[in-house]
Amino acid sequence: MEAHADLETQIRSWRGYLQRRQAIAPADLDELEDHLRGEIAERLASGLDDDEAFLVAIKRMGNLDAISREFANEHSDRLWKQLVLVPESSARTNGPGRRELAVVLCLAAGAGLAVKAALVIFGGDAVLARNIGLVVFPFIAAYFAWKRRLTIRAVGIVAAAFAVVAVLLNVYPVASGGSTELLAILHAPVALWMLAGAIYAGGRWRSDARRMDFVRFTGELAIYFTLLALGGAVLIGLTAAVLQLVDIDFEPILEDWILPCAMPAALVVAAWLVEAKQNVVENIAPVLTKVFTPLTLVMLLSVLAVLVASGGPGEVDRELLILVNAILVLVLSLLLYAVSAREPLAPPGLFDSLQLLLVLAAVAVDACLLVAMSSRIAEFGTSPNKIAALGLNLLLLIHLLRSAWLGIGFVRGSRVVAEVERWHTRYLPAYGVWAVAVVALFPPVFAFR
Amino acid sequence: MHIDKDLVAAAATPLVLGILADGDLYGYAIIKRVGELSGGDLQWTDGMLYPLLHRLERLGYLSSSWGISEAGRRRKHYAITASGQEALAERQQQWSVVAETLRQAWRSAGQPPATATGWA
Numbered sequence: 001m002e003a004h005a006d007l008e009t010q011i012r013s014w015r016g017y018l019q020r021r022q023a024i025a026p027a028d029l030d031e032l033e034d035h036l037r038g039e040i041a042e043r044l045a046s047g048l049d050d051d052e053a054f055l056v057a058i059k060r061m062g063n064l065d066a067i068s069r070e071f072a073n074e075h076s077d078r079l080w081k082q083l084v085l086v087p088e089s090s091a092r093t094n095g096p097g098r099r100e101l102a103v104v105l106c107l108a109a110g111a112g113l114a115v116k117a118a119l120v121i122f123g124g125d126a127v128l129a130r131n132i133g134l135v136v137f138p139f140i141a142a143y144f145a146w147k148r149r150l151t152i153r154a155v156g157i158v159a160a161a162f163a164v165v166a167v168l169l170n171v172y173p174v175a176s177g178g179s180t181e182l183l184a185i186l187h188a189p190v191a192l193w194m195l196a197g198a199i200y201a202g203g204r205w206r207s208d209a210r211r212m213d214f215v216r217f218t219g220e221l222a223i224y225f226t227l228l229a230l231g232g233a234v235l236i237g238l239t240a241a242v243l244q245l246v247d248i249d250f251e252p253i254l255e256d257w258i259l260p261c262a263m264p265a266a267l268v269v270a271a272w273l274v275e276a277k278q279n280v281v282e283n284i285a286p287v288l289t290k291v292f293t294p295l296t297l298v299m300l301l302s303v304l305a306v307l308v309a310s311g312g313p314g315e316v317d318r319e320l321l322i323l324v325n326a327i328l329v330l331v332l333s334l335l336l337y338a339v340s341a342r343e344p345l346a347p348p349g350l351f352d353s354l355q356l357l358l359v360l361a362a363v364a365v366d367a368c369l370l371v372a373m374s375s376r377i378a379e380f381g382t383s384p385n386k387i388a389a390l391g392l393n394l395l396l397l398i399h400l401l402r403s404a405w406l407g408i409g410f411v412r413g414s415r416v417v418a419e420v421e422r423w424h425t426r427y428l429p430a431y432g433v434w435a436v437a438v439v440a441l442f443p444p445v446f447a448f449r
Numbered sequence: 450m451h452i453d454k455d456l457v458a459a460a461a462t463p464l465v466l467g468i469l470a471d472g473d474l475y476g477y478a479i480i481k482r483v484g485e486l487s488g489g490d491l492q493w494t495d496g497m498l499y500p501l502l503h504r505l506e507r508l509g510y511l512s513s514s515w516g517i518s519e520a521g522r523r524r525k526h527y528a529i530t531a532s533g534q535e536a537l538a539e540r541q542q543q544w545s546v547v548a549e550t551l552r553q554a555w556r557s558a559g560q561p562p563a564t565a566t567g568w569a
Contacts, residue, residue: 030523031476031499037520038477039495062494070500074507 007050011036018064023072036061100272103146108268111139112261119260126176126185133189134166136264140271141199147275148202161195165439172443179384180443187388187435193218194432211425212340217274219285219337224270232262289338293354296334300361303327307368318376324369325389328396331362335403339424348411356407363400369393384446388438395434399427450490457491461501463540464491466510466533473528475518476502502527510536 015033018024024032036057043053061067118135122128141162145155169188174181200217201210236254243250303324310320338355373390406423409415468474468482479502480495505511510533518524529537 027525028499028503031525032496034475034518034522034524035477035480035495035499037522042481060495062496064496066494067496067500070497071503074500074504 004050007040007054010054011040014058018068021064021068021071023068023075025075028071032061100147100276104143104268104272107139107143108265111136111264111268114139115260115264116257119256126181129185130169130181130188131166133192134162134169136267137162137192137196139264139268140196143268143271144196144199144202148199150199150203154199154203158195158199162192165191165195165436168440172448174443174448178449180446180449183384183388183442184439187438190435191432191439194429194435197428208422208425211428212421215336215425215428216285216340217271219333219340220274221267221270223284223288224273225267228266228270229263232266285337285341286343289334289341290351292334293338293351293358296331297354297358297361299327300331300358300365304361304365304368307365307372321369321372321376321389324365325392328362328366328369328393331358332396332399335359335362336424339421342417344417344421346417348413348417352407352411356404356411359400359404359407363397363404366393366397366400370397384442384449388442391434391438395430399424399430402427452491457493460491461493462505463537463544465498465501465505466529466537466540469511469527469529470534470537473526475516475524475526479527505533508536509533 011033014036015029018029018032019026039057039060040053043056044050048056114135115132118128118131122131141158144150145158150158165188169184172180174184197211197214198205200214201207204210236258240250240254306320307324335355335358370390370393373386373393377386377390402423403420406415406420410417410420464483465479468479468486474482476498477495480493480498483491483493502511502513506513506527510530511527512530513525513527516524516526
């Protein structure tokens, strides 16, 4: 064997090259390699040396592009069925794919049962709402800590940060149903999600590339979770319809068990799905953002028209402000997702101009919103809600303005897309800091109202 | 002699079925057998054999099983099935008709000149 070391290397790299063709399955690779080795052995026997035998065998095997095209013709299904969660060979031999499946299923079941237990212990009130993120978070964190092989020290740091959030959420004597409590409920998941990002990045949360990965992951998680939820809703609907016919009331089981257990479990499973085969969703992300960017632009422009038509920014009503705020957050998520899905080397195109328009429209809407808020604050004084909204909008405005500035530079060709990306990824922790501030500082500042 | 690749492609299925009708073989052995039978005239891109084998297997003409080669590697063996036998019989009839027709046509046309002399 020693004498043929070079030959073995050559065969391995040939196999590695073929392996990247998705139409050629591992079993086919074994078959083709067996053939190649047969040919090589024959040539060696007839007196050729290793290199010559390899070259002849490769030549006789034919053009690899043509072969993989043939394989794709014959196995067109393989181009679709890329998402093999547990590879066939490891399903038989209890390999890593299988172990991961077991870990994920345990964590998913754990998350579901934990939420159910929290529901039983706390009842359905605000204590649960405040802690629901804390209950689900450890399971997702555990999955990534396991997957990224986090060091004990890193786990310790995350656990400490988690404990701080948990204490902050529960130590204050907030008024039940008060706005500081509601704000904490809304902002705690953001802070926890940033923490999840640090684990997702395997502790390398300072890296821009890892942060972008986390943005991608978040977008894809949203898609997968939605898909799972839709599927679940169809199943529940059909089951309920059948049970109704035989006069069984399905609702108690649905509310007490299925929803509290299934939703957190679905979140863990979705995280695993995204992680298991990142490239499937990569293919769809650019398409999705291209579909929704123009649509969102139309939506933003109509929102802007409504804001202006409703008698100037000063007159806008409170409900509308909250809604527009939500829309802006959505726009920013879409923008981030689009940036994360962008081919880094592609030159600026029509879509980039469209995206720039979207950012500019968002800046205009945000400016309207800020004017409206300031005038409300001037008129009615401050409240926790208003300050929280004002802070979020200022954060958004800075984010959007700088994106617009960089976007203009990119479309005009004076900047590269990496600068735009870097701005986004560098800015992201600001939202986490703000969320922590709202959770930690607002209750005491506003006297736990 | 060079044989047109369309003709090779058309002959591939009955050839593989015919070879396997003699006994089970693995891919490389099939290719070697083709070479022996044609005296090396029938040139085949080796890699193209496998998509063909997989198609015939999907159509139910062949069955396959994994074994171990002398060198201790996984090796896939192919065997012809009953419906493969039927398909082979049908192909044989078709090819005899084609061969007979060609023979008749060429006999009535007479032998073409062995070397065409140009206008120089």
